[in-house]
Amino acid sequence: MEAMPEWLTAAEVYDPPTDKDRFIDKSILSFIGLISKIKQQSGREHDRLWVSPVFKLAFTILYIVLVSSTREFTFVYIMLTYIVPVLAALPAPDIRKCLRGALIATVFTYIILLPSALHGNSYSITMIPVKVFASITAVNILSYSTRWDHIIASLKRFHFPDMFIFVFDITIKYIVMLGEFALQMLYALKLRSVGHNKSKYGSIGGVGGTLFLKSRAMSEEMYSAMECRGFTGEYHVTDKFKFSVYDGVYCALNAGFIWMFVYFQNLA
Numbered sequence: 001m002e003a004m005p006e007w008l009t010a011a012e013v014y015d016p017p018t019d020k021d022r023f024i025d026k027s028i029l030s031f032i033g034l035i036s037k038i039k040q041q042s043g044r045e046h047d048r049l050w051v052s053p054v055f056k057l058a059f060t061i062l063y064i065v066l067v068s069s070t071r072e073f074t075f076v077y078i079m080l081t082y083i084v085p086v087l088a089a090l091p092a093p094d095i096r097k098c099l100r101g102a103l104i105a106t107v108f109t110y111i112i113l114l115p116s117a118l119h120g121n122s123y124s125i126t127m128i129p130v131k132v133f134a135s136i137t138a139v140n141i142l143s144y145s146t147r148w149d150h151i152i153a154s155l156k157r158f159h160f161p162d163m164f165i166f167v168f169d170i171t172i173k174y175i176v177m178l179g180e181f182a183l184q185m186l187y188a189l190k191l192r193s194v195g196h197n198k199s200k201y202g203s204i205g206g207v208g209g210t211l212f213l214k215s216r217a218m219s220e221e222m223y224s225a226m227e228c229r230g231f232t233g234e235y236h237v238t239d240k241f242k243f244s245v246y247d248g249v250y251c252a253l254n255a256g257f258i259w260m261f262v263y264f265q266n267l268a
Contacts, residue, residue, distance in 0.1 A: 058154075080133075
């Protein structure tokens with residue numbers, strides 16, 4: 001029996017040089033967070049806060065309009081006081097996410113308005129960041145307490161154009177599908193990059209190009225599927241609207257906010 005070649009019996013130690021994968025790792029984590037957030041909201045069986053999605057959507061828009069239009073500090077702080085117990089009704093992880101997004105937007109607004117403070121415009125730097133915080137928090141509460149399909153149905157009840165609803169609906173679905181596809185490509189790029197690879201970051205452009213081609217192919221497939229199913233671009237709401245006691249209390253509360261807004265505007 002012949003002996004094995006010497007090169008087969010020699011020990012081989014391969015220690016690839018280390019490389020930084022922070023950009024890829026952060027991209028993967030960002031995609032995972034975005035996809036999990038949308039799937040969590042879409043998969044929730046019931047909405048939170050016990051109020052109909054129709055009223056939550058309507059009064060969130062009203063809340064933002066009132067807060068943005070007023071020039072009275074007192075009214076803004078009253079609206080902030082109202083939103084605190086509403087925020088407290090959400091689970092702790094959702095509260096942290098709501099506040100994180102609102103605080104980031106508030107700090108960014110404050111930095112942008114710093115030059116106006118140097119010119120003596122104290123009103124803008126004290127009022128506008130508070131308004132931004134209140135508005136972003138209200139939108140986040142709506143997002144974390146209401147399913148996407150219920151928001152879409154509420155838009156239809158308010159007779160929003162079907163084209164607007166269609167674009168909104170397809171955008172949410174495509175974020176999930178393209179996000180999962182991009183996640184698979186980033187995983188593949190990370191697994192195939194052993195050691196120090198100078199061309200790794202050059203592959204990011206290829207990932208973007210592949211995503212564009214994939215989105216185009218998916219749009220053509222979706223068009224053919226919707227055409228075969230007889231979709232005409234019209235949305236129909238099948239569930240019946242039920243007015244509850246919580247809806248009545250919520251409407252009365254927001255009617256009080258409208259009255260306070262008018263009252264403070266007359267004082268100005």
